Amino acid sequence: MSPTTPVICDTVAAATYVKVTPATVRQWIRRGHIQRTGYDTAGRALVDLRDVRAYLTQRSTTAA
DSSP states (O other), rough: OOTTOOOOHHHHEEEEHTTTHHHHHHHHHHSSOEEEEEOOTTSSEEEHHHHHHHHHHHHHEEEE
């Protein structure tokens, strides 16, 4: 995955990628930790996996 290429996916795919529930990803969006990039044709929120990974990295470094 290139650091400059967006990797857009729905919250279910993002949750599977980082091993959390889709509800957790939606909560991160609501709380402003990651930004929603739009919606797919089924109405699911879309996110950039780079943002999800950046949030998790930032969260793990501040918790240590």
